[in-house]
Amino acid sequence: VKKEKINLVHGAHRDGKRPDEAMKKWRGYGLGQFIHWGLYAIPGGEWNGKTYNGAAEWIRSWDGIPKSTYDSLIYKFNPVNFDAKAWAATAKQMGAKYVTITTKHHDGFCLWPSKYTDYTVANSPWKKDIIKPLVDAYDAAGIDVILYFSVMDWNHPGWRYDIKTEADSIAFEGFKQFTRNQLIELLTLYPTAKGLWFDGTWDKSWVKQAAFADELEQELRKLRPGIIIGSRFRADEYGKRHFDSNGVLIGDYEQGWERKLPEKIADVHGNDWDCVMTVPENQWGYNKAWKGHIKTAFELIEMTAKSVSLGGNFVMNFGPQGDGAIRKEELQLAKEIGDWMKVNSEAIYNCEYAVLDKQDWGYFTKKTGSNKIYMLVFNTPINGKYRVKLPAKMGISMAAPLSNPGVKLKIEEIKANEYFIEFNNPSAKQPFVITFETDTDK
Template sequence: MKFCGILFGEERRKYTDYTIKKSPYKKDIVKQVVDAYTAEGIDVFLYFSILEWNNSNYMGKAPSTPEEKAKFNKFLEYTRNQLLELLQNYSQIKGFWFDGTWDQSWIQSYDFTYKLEKELREKHPGLIIGSRFRNDEFGKRHFDSNGDMLGDYEQGWERKMPKEFEWLEGRDWDCVMTIPPNGWGYMKDWSGIYTKTSDDLIDMLMNCVSMNGNFVLNFGPDGNGRMHSGEDKLAKEIGDWIKVNGEAVYGVRHAGLAPSKLGYFTKKEDNLYLTVFNRPVNNIVRIAVPKNATTVPVTAALLQNGQTWF
């Protein structure tokens, strides 16, 4: 499981005044979250936006003059220092979830980003970095000009999913999804727009995990850390569903069966799960088993109440 949070903590103290030490709270929130999640056995990824409007040395366009290049080089070194400090201060983290890497200034810094990724991995063996972080010398993102993935897992599925498992060609991947359309930050007014329901999001979750994906759902808090009341409602509804059906969600893999019109198959060890979204009128569920199957289901049970059929 990932925890993605905007970094505004003690970890920034060496390289900027934009730090939580300047706030009334003063304590290191990031450390508290990392420690708490780690204690519960939850892997922690830190969200890190390369794009930083707060930094006067940042620019979106590719630097062209000697002055602009010198200025942006200061930003690159600042970014490197922050990432290395994060690894030093929060050694429990499993990886970074990078964002804001589409500006030409970053795209043209391909030699720097290649060396930086190598340095981060050397400092933190096993560090997981997705395909958003960098591009090749021709500006190709996610996959280089030879078709090789630029990272440990594919991050190109933003607010969309592959239609077929075969499209993924065995790659690890995630889908990052918003609740309002393209609503990444706090949106006070949800009127007049379609916001996804818990049924929508649970369907997307199961579609994702049925293809070995990781579903990343975005919640945008306000300046005081409070969620929209609609997001609170969705979180509770999804959480209640997970309490009953989590066995079909966590630690599962692609089942290797043809897609079903009823819902999504997942598999864990010798257990096959079918999460039904399109319930048959006659309440009879039939599963097509391949003729060359070496194992077949012998019993069926509902996760909700344990009712079993032989």
């Protein structure tokens, strides 16, 4: 039985993918970097001798640290080893095409000198804007910048988790204006930013603001045409988040893939999406403890391949230290991923879902707008034969290793539209790519 469509005023404003150039570029990024940085990097998951092997940016709420105690970390913010160009160089070396930077996390501390609160870098010993040099450095490196912004703000007196009384309502009205002011300020100060990445939008207080948030989103889009805003910003008038009450994605791409990946193409419902991933199980902000299972470059590359094969982007998180330097473990991963990307990024950038059945050896991607297919191999078959199934009437014109296009690989047709591509590559220590072109004259 087909569900009847509900008339929504503040639901999704578009069905299907955004077709414009800015969004096409976003779709082609393949790999990105996430940066969680703020005051929480100073304690680094440790408070009064106790350590938290978890999301260090939440330490204030986990340890019940009084607001004034936590907020006084501002007087310690003096990241003498902060070097925006070095951060951008690390991202570039890794092969990231976009970066999402926390301008303000849940604690409310602003990495830019906002004129709407005193709780900013301007009042720290550091004094200077952090966002401006970062935007400049990443722009210069050719890496698009997306500004992360937490709506939930533990510092602002008007913030409420829910609105139950008249007093809450008055306080929250002030908070809404503050939020609007800050967002306009960010887009005005950093006009080259390509998107806003919203977080901290799940509490009842904000979920109830469908009309306000919808209008604000329109206003921001008018201010910066082409700006990219994901599905986390606002709820519809029934409080539905990400997907409206008719099941249509709200915003330009699905922001629900956090620390998890879709398994199959049906899971992404034909929408744009990206996956944001931590290196340990759940650490965003810098945590001195680097414990539990730490993902390897191999795993992160495989997640990148899988994301692109299912039409998404993969974003690896970095949590720089309180002194501004990136921890050595993350630098090492960036190098290893970058070394792989140097050889294989053709199979990642500007690639999309190939509309082919996944096989056990790895993942298919397809160069957008062409007939070039990439096979990203993570498991090598012992017999060196790679199974490929193509749709009816489609053939393979030739196959070769991406790293050595001169080598023509043997193609055996097993049955109609099903092939083995042979590649004995016993020396492979890293995931690698086989390319082929399809022809439709078959």
